[in-house]
Amino acid sequence: MKLLLYPNCSNGGVTAVIRSRANADKENTYLVVFTNDRGGRHSFDDLDNVTVRIVPDFRLGAFLTYLFNEYVFDSINVFSMPKIVEQMVQRDELAVTYEFHSSNMSIVEKEISQLPLDRVASLVVPSQEMKSKLSERLPKRLLPRLQVVPNLVDEFVFNTNGRSDRLSSLEEGLIPLVWIGRLEASKGAHFVPRVLAQLPENYVAIMIVSLESDPTRFDRFLAECDSMGVAHRCHILMDLQQQTVAEFYRSAAARGGWLISTSLMESFGYAVSEAISCGLRVAAFELPVWSRFEEEPKLVQVDAGSVVQMASAVAGKVS
Template identity: 40%
Template sequence: MNRELFMYPNYSKGGVSAVLRGRAAASSDTDFHAVFDRDMKGRGAYSGFNNITPRVVRPDRQASYLKYTSTRFSIGSASVLSHPSGASILGNLPDLFLAYEFHSSDMNVVSAELAKLDLNRIDEYRVPSEYMASRLQRISPKRVYQRLRVVPNVIDSSVFSVTGPSDFLSHRARVETEGHEVPIVWVGRFDKGKGYGYLLRTLAMLPENYRAYFVVSLENDPNRLIEFVSEAAALGVSERVSVFADLSPATLANLFRSARDMGGCLVSTSLLESFGFSVAEALATGLKVRAFDLPVWREHDSFARLGVSVAPGSVMELAESISD
């Protein structure tokens, strides 16, 4: 049995939990010891995975905990995501292969992490796409890109597949307005880079039977939600918008298949993506995708069949692609 440490700041049900679930599903012969700084309501994120052991460990106790764990379980490798201080701790442990991964599409965030790392101690740097590799090479020193490897994220096909429950929206099979409801699913965070406002403006241009379902991560800042609600009200689409927070992977997959069966789509309004997990997961369920054109979509095989991309920021083109 192989054993690997996995380190990330937040124990949550966000995108990084999908990264770990995908790896655990694809590598059943590997035990993953996942270490987090803080609990962001991640309980249940790894249900059904006997080869994932999640632990929330206070930063001031992590050095002793990581040393004990790596020795006690004979762990030979570690993957660190968005956690330079964790990489510093693990860098002091002998005989441990240390990989640092960049999953953020914000190169300012990536640059800040690079500045905090002991670049000589990292054995390998990883990114989830060729697109991210090319971007990282532009801003990193030679000792980073010489050790750079593209490791595409793995979708948990036992959950995100064309078969499975698809009744999430069954109670909304028909609306009082003209025709059947056409669901539009959006997944992300309420920040500018994810561009939720573009979908709200697009929704305002579409017929009344189109409805948007926003699936978001838990927010620490209530002002983001307030801004979202205010923009929806200003555009007159509040009654055609639903917001869900912290959905389990199985429930999200159900929503995707339910939207697929009702003729809907996933919409990505992101202006930058390092991989695009929600797009990949939606494609795996057979759900159509409409997105702003980003280079990374060309690395998803199913996008050519189920996806349509439009010029970034073009609400008119996005509305046309959805209603086609």
């Protein structure tokens, strides 16, 4: 049995990373422990090899002690929970792998500062670009432990087959621009209304956003839409399951739409991979992490932060 720990049980992000990993490894069983329910409790319902537990922070230490006394795990992977690693590495029989999945290097540096680095068995990142960034921040003696494990696209969910009528309620002739992510600065959601303002009225945004515990970022995005005069062209959907996201990607592709990636930092760029797997074209701000798509005709890159170039790309004015 494999043990994985991550704070937030949501419908996307690292939850999707874990789900895809387990789905591609049906011969092994997975115990996945979260500390917060963010609406993704049912993300694993169709996977017989996954057991999900949501354990509050204040009970996590005792729960892990129980687990390690009762079970032997083939592997232990911890995501974005550096403080709990200290407790785990006190047990010499445990080999703990720590995974970095944030593209925000300030967050990564904080995690590094809180980790008992010399007692962690291995360190994992999802891309070569992230490995390069971490290599600059780790003691050289630890670099042999740093590995790249690419995230897997769940091909059972993200493919060109299946439902593609999620946008049938849109008027004929409207072209959807799908955006997905958290409304944080590094993801660049504020660029979306600016891009829309550069395009004809028949372009609309389909915003698939994560749940927010603080309404401030949501308010800022709505204010940006209002200020650009495109609020009526922005459709906001909250915290969709992966199967539904795939249906929106296929539906947007069927209507000649795009995924637009306005992120200024990416550790892997799951959405781009998943959208392309569904046959959806992608216009993205240029980032080193997209080098793996060098020969991909469905991806168009533009200068990071260039609203004009992004609008030109989706309007078909650049190749």
